[in-house]
Amino acid sequence: MHSKPASETKNRPIMILGCTSDAGKSLVVTAICRLLANRGIKVAPFKAQNMSNNAAVTADGLEIGRAQYLQSLAAREEPCSAMNPVLLKPSADTFSQVIVNGRVNAEIAELPWMERRELLWPEVQKSLQQLQEEYQQVVIEGAGSPAEINLRAGDIVNMSVALECQADVYLVSDIDRGGSFAHLLGTWACLAPEEQKLIKGFVLNKFRGDPALLGNAMDWLEEKTGIPTVANLPYYRHQLPEEDSFRLGAQWMRGKINIALLYYPYASNLDEFDPLIYQEDINLVPVHQNVDLSQFDALILPGSKNSGVSLAFLRETGLDKRIADFKQSGKLILGICGGLQILGEHIADPLNIEDGDKNGLDLIALQTEICAVKSTRRRSLNWLGENIKGYEIHHGKTNAEAEVLPFIAQDLGWRQGNVYTTYLHGVFENKVFYNWFMKQLGGLENGFEWSEHLDCELDKLADMFALHGWL
Missing domain, CATH: 3.40.50.300 (P-loop containing nucleotide triphosphate hydrolases)
Structure with missing residues (x-):
């Protein structure tokens, strides 16, 4: 046999x-x-x-x-x-x-x-x-x-x-x-x-x-x-990537490009900022209390599982006014998914899926409605002559006023002045986006494809386990 x-x-x-x-x-x-x-x-x-x-x-x-x-x-x-x-x-x-x-x-x-x-x-x-x-x-x-x-x-x-x-x-x-x-x-x-x-x-x-x-x-x-x-x-x-935690404790550092990440309640998909965390010339600082944002070079509002509650937190802490002041400085603000919704004029939530209707920060002319059907899909498209990949996870459907320009793609994001927004998660994992972002900040365009980096990290992890594990 x-x-x-x-x-x-x-x-x-x-x-x-x-x-x-x-x-x-x-x-x-x-x-x-x-x-x-x-x-x-x-x-x-x-x-x-x-x-x-x-x-x-x-x-x-x-x-x-x-x-x-x-x-x-x-x-x-x-x-x-x-x-x-x-x-x-x-x-x-x-x-x-x-x-x-x-x-x-x-x-x-x-x-x-x-x-x-x-x-x-x-x-x-x-x-x-x-x-x-x-x-x-x-x-x-x-x-x-x-x-x-x-x-x-x-x-x-x-x-x-x-x-x-x-x-x-x-x-x-x-x-x-x-x-x-x-x-x-x-x-x-x-x-x-x-x-x-x-x-x-x-x-x-x-x-x-x-x-x-x-x-x-x-x-x-x-x-x-x-x-x-x-x-x-x-x-x-x-x-x-960490499973469900985030590295807190970073503070503004002289000689680095300092980026503030708004760390509000129910912030989501924070692992997408790992390509920033592990670059030596960048200092990503989670901000979860009322601090002066003017010292930072850029501001990021990440995704949120409850944009309404996250928005309320910004108002309760006074960070909403800090963000508005930051916009006046002309420095770059990036909102991803929930951050996009928060930066807009209004969030309608007729089904009370999140936290009911809310007025946004009104820093870009966008209106969002939280819908029952959730959009979950991968995206791959050409941007600035190169391929860019990411994924969507959101309940919101967003419309833009005439003065707002598309960003990355017509249905994926919008920009108005120095405020940029997108529903595309994982943008920093693409070399082309990372380098574009750093160019806006006057930093080094030293990005690389994050998927290739992760693959090398996985092999190193396996080697460690082969040495100390039981298999």
Whole structure:
């Protein structure tokens, strides 16, 4: 009897769980996907439910979490909605838009949290089964911690998934925070016996210093649980997108091109500014309180999951007047998606999808209506003689007055004086746009195609994991 070729061999799914949020689950899954892909294995990422306002659009116009999009690129596979069947996008303190299989589902969003499982779990099962049938290896990411006892009844993303596919589970702890061995032991102890049997190894992540300092702690943990610590991953600095956080704390710096990024509530898709963050001659400063903006060279208003609430924040803090003063200086203002809407004259919200009707900052003659149907699509077009790529994710439909000029494309953006706006996310990832932007500021036109840079970063991450991981 002949054995199947390696390309047809199916493996038990690998699942990465964390003791806490931000333990490093996403990065570990990303590393494994690229490592296996580089070994010629057809691999796909999977996260049943993600909560993040950083989203991406698949080739067929469906919406998934940005982390799963990156993981699919790491796997060298085309992203699809099955990789993240449920996406929650917070738009208020106690409300999130629910994306199911890439599309908005308003009915489920209105249900109490614990009543959603009956409707969502079958979609998770179908997506997981689809990936298992199409790929040799599925690498699964959990969410938060599987030890949150209060959420177990409604779980569709942690141990429910592990049990469904009998995954080989690895539990990750952020040792940089301290208390790592207690986190691992306590999390394991909170699991049911049939769940504990699926745990194949513990992973220490973000370790700094001499490994000898760990002493016999790993042996002690194995004596308590019967589970070995299979990896001690170093604190690894990279230039890959963050899943749902942003780098705060930057301040104005002399000798740099200083760009202010308005960091209002529900700001979204902030990873698209990574090409600015990692350039040595640029200093991107998140602004979330009333400060003098006149010292900055440019001002960016990013996307928002709730433009009305973001706009109200600008008025409450007095930043609306700072932005108006900045316009008078003649320096460049760029609004992307929600930022576009905020800079305009009026936001109509007849269905109360966001925060009701609002008057905008009135810095460009645009009127926006928040519509029930959400636009989600990739775009590729010619601009300044070169190809520029990006994606749209927005409910708003915007119209411009006659005095407003088109920007990038007739239906994608507008400009009036020194105020530029666009619905196209990801513009800075294109060399042609980056260089145009820097030319306006008198800076270095040293841009490059960000996708190529990310690909190199993914290979470096895989190399690190090959050295310190268990595969």
